[in-house]
Amino acid sequence: MGNEFAGQVVAAGALSHIRRAKIDSAHAVMVYGATRAIGSAAVQLLKTLGATVTAVCATSHLELDRTLGADRVIDYTAGISPATGRTTTWCSTRPARTRSPGASGC
Numbered sequence: 831m832g833n834e835f836a837g838q839v840v841a842a843g844a845l846s847h848i849r850r851a852k853i854d855s856a857h858a859v860m861v862y863g864a865t866r867a868i869g870s871a872a873v874q875l876l877k878t879l880g881a882t883v884t885a886v887c888a889t890s891h892l893e894l895d896r897t898l899g900a901d902r903v904i905d906y907t908a909g910i911s912p913a914t915g916r917t918t919t920w921c922s923t924r925p926a927r928t929r930s931p932g933a934s935g936c
Contacts, residue, residue, distance in 0.1 A: 844871035848879070855880030864900065865891040873898045 847868075853859060859876050863869040864885030876883045877899035885900035888907050895903045 840867045841871040841875065844868045845875055848872065848875055853879060853881055858882040858884070860884045860886060860904075861900075862886040862906075864895050864898070864903075870894075870898055873900055 853876065859881050861869050861872050861876070861883060864873050865887045869885075873883050873885055873895065882902075883900045884902040884904060885895035885898070886904045886906050887895050889905050892903050892905060
């Protein structure tokens, strides 16, 4: 499978989820894992639809998420949004062993 075809498959997967959720320009969406394959496609597709996008990623990927079109980026390793300087409290329903570093259950 070539890279171009693989990219189309990933984008189709992201678009399928976006359509199922009926997201449009009236929505604000948080994409966790926004620099992963489906996440990065989702950021771009959501912006194309006019949604407000908050991307969640590691420190080393903050600039990439900005170039993908995210309106706001959150560094999950620090729990702080560089854009606002506000601390973010994470709520997770996943078991503690599968949570991201710094995440806390609510």
